[in-house]
Amino acid sequence: MRHRAGRITGPFPLADGQFVWLRQVRAEDAPRLVELCQRLSPLSMWRRFLRSTARCDPQEAERLASVDQVREVAVAAIPDPHADSPILAVGRFHGDGSDRAELAVVVDDAYQRLGLGRLLLQWVVQEAARRGLRTLDGYVLYDNQPMLRLLRSSGHPLEVKWDNGDLLTIKLDVRPPVGQGPIRRLLPSVCPWPRRPGTVAARPGGQRRGRRAVVQARAASL
Numbered sequence: 001m002r003h004r005a006g007r008i009t010g011p012f013p014l015a016d017g018q019f020v021w022l023r024q025v026r027a028e029d030a031p032r033l034v035e036l037c038q039r040l041s042p043l044s045m046w047r048r049f050l051r052s053t054a055r056c057d058p059q060e061a062e063r064l065a066s067v068d069q070v071r072e073v074a075v076a077a078i079p080d081p082h083a084d085s086p087i088l089a090v091g092r093f094h095g096d097g098s099d100r101a102e103l104a105v106v107v108d109d110a111y112q113r114l115g116l117g118r119l120l121l122q123w124v125v126q127e128a129a130r131r132g133l134r135t136l137d138g139y140v141l142y143d144n145q146p147m148l149r150l151l152r153s154s155g156h157p158l159e160v161k162w163d164n165g166d167l168l169t170i171k172l173d174v175r176p177p178v179g180q181g182p183i184r185r186l187l188p189s190v191c192p193w194p195r196r197p198g199t200v201a202a203r204p205g206g207q208r209r210g211r212r213a214v215v216q217a218r219a220a221s222l
Helices: 027-039 042-049 058-065 116-130 145-152
Strands: 008-013 019-024 072-078 089-095 100-107 135-141 158-164 167-173
Touching: 019 116, 027 058, 027 089, 042 100, 072 116, 089 116, 100 116, 116 135, 116 145, 135 145, 145 158, 145 167
Parallel strands: 100 135
Antiparallel strands: 008 019, 019 072, 072 089, 089 100, 135 167, 158 167
């Protein structure tokens, strides 16, 4: 049975026997996002921010927490739906009004390799497809093989291109196969149905990286 009060859905089992729940990211989650950032290892920080050290800025956390679930769609994984639980991971995408959106996933180091990243990716892909999007775009560091394996095993066509340096550009096709018909919901939705795809969202730190965002996950068997 799924607990769905307040748009919370779950429980979902992880590989080690623990359970998590999914819920919308809320404005009051800013301190929890700072705490999640502070728990990231240097490697996860590098794959998230493209540098091994980063300031977990409360103002930036407030911006990331202030999503409208229409133009910016974000879901948090929590270990307990009944308490003031910490955030273990976040999956999100930002649309720009077209049929594409920017993908971002970040997972607490203690919960990596347990299937949580895969759960969030499935949710993000499902929600993007329900909104009529065609692709999710992003950047992945060339040595982030766990994330690349996760994307390649998603069951959706993946295009990977080397731009320059240590970054790869990825495009994940989220459309259902031809002839499949309406989207079959794999996971319960925790977001209201939007009236239209989102518009441009600000990038972390106010910076833009084209029309794609850095894919933020260290995945292994996520």
